[in-house]
Amino acid sequence: MKGYEYHKPQTIKEAIGLMEGLENAKYIAGGTDVMVLVKQGKLAPANLVSLRNVGELLYLDLQNGVKMGARVTHTAIANNEFVRKRYSALPDGAGVVGSRQIRNVATIGGNICNAAPSADTACPLLVLDAKVVIVGKSGERQVPVDDFFLGPNKVALEKSELVTGFIIPAFGDNTGSAYIKHARRLAMDLPVLGIAARATIKVGGSEARCKDAFGAADDASGIIECLEAEGLVFEDVRIAMSVVAPRPMRAKKAEEAVRSKAISEKLLEEIGEIAASESQPRDSIRGEAWYRREMVKVLTKRALLRSIERVIRPDSTAFPNRLW
């Protein structure tokens, strides 16, 4: 392995200045991706500019939405009770990345900037309408996370620009979200497929009567029957999928097709079908395209049901990994 110089700036300004002036330089945060690439010889930077000592990148402000610094670790997100309750998809994703050792140092900014098609926090940020805060030498700009991903490991960053944080809007009590990672083992694995959903439902009392259905029923049909009988309506829906395209993507046609519609078995099947038709999976070592496409249908439905459950039973701390 060739050597590199290791720089430890204390401020964003200093970091960008270093990046501007140095040859063949790369930002490094938690290092769980960068160090692996360097060790494998796939990346040979002459300079690493560490963001680990930049205090400005470490904040988690939960008033009126989420404002989150890029250096917040996966562990910090996964363990935050408020984020778990109100922005559930995000800790669902952050909590299943790698292992505890990886999550303790790996940052949300790094996971997004690495832009793997399988990034576990990407789909959650997509369904939560997150914006990426980017700072460069000419100032700050904000980009919807959907416009940030360009392709495998490619993001909309100019030279020396730095992701400093993320902004997630506030959602009301009638919104729930979930991320499901479909992988062969629970730890240290990349997903065969990842699906995140967010459901905002029209409330008016009928949802309260479905609480018992979620508590008692152990299969999906009983729950959906109850939702159907109470006439629950989707106000707004987001669905995002990973490992089905060169970049994590939204299933926009599916989202559009279900907006303001009453929840029913047929509708949930339809959403899955449309999402599957939007996906463009490939055969890979982790799974074949046809299998991924079939699983988009299954997991879209499950992720939506789990999102609805989180609206209806916000206080239940355990959301079992039911095989709906």
Next chain:
Amino acid sequence: MKKEMVFTLNNEEVIVEVDPKWTLLYLLREVLELTGTKEGCGVGECGACTVIVDGEAVNSCLYPVLEAEGKKVVTIEGVASSDGTLHPLQQAFIDNNGVQCGYCTSGMIMSAKALLDKKADPTEEDIRTSIAGNICRCTGYVQIVESVQQAAERMKK
């Protein structure tokens, strides 16, 4: 170019000259000759190199050495008391056959210690989650989980 760095290693302040391209693991094993921490995969998959930095378990093979500057690092060598009395985790691993070939053991104990330091009364799921990044090819993990459970119980007394 080498740089001087100060950090706390197993409760002792250490001043070392390091090459920026080293990992923390390299410093520990090759320079300070603390070979209790193992290198397995070298890319953060196996957990054999786990050490505790400022209370959190990390993979030392991916930890740029200069990031340890000013931090508190604990390795397996710093787990037993200075008089040689084993840590309850170490004793429990021996008593429950949590060790077979031993290669993963240092990492397992560091991951488990990071958990018990934060949570004295962990559930089985907590234990399994905390060691999910530590691969053992001998035991099948059952004795390891039992060892951690027993250590937690003994430490409460």
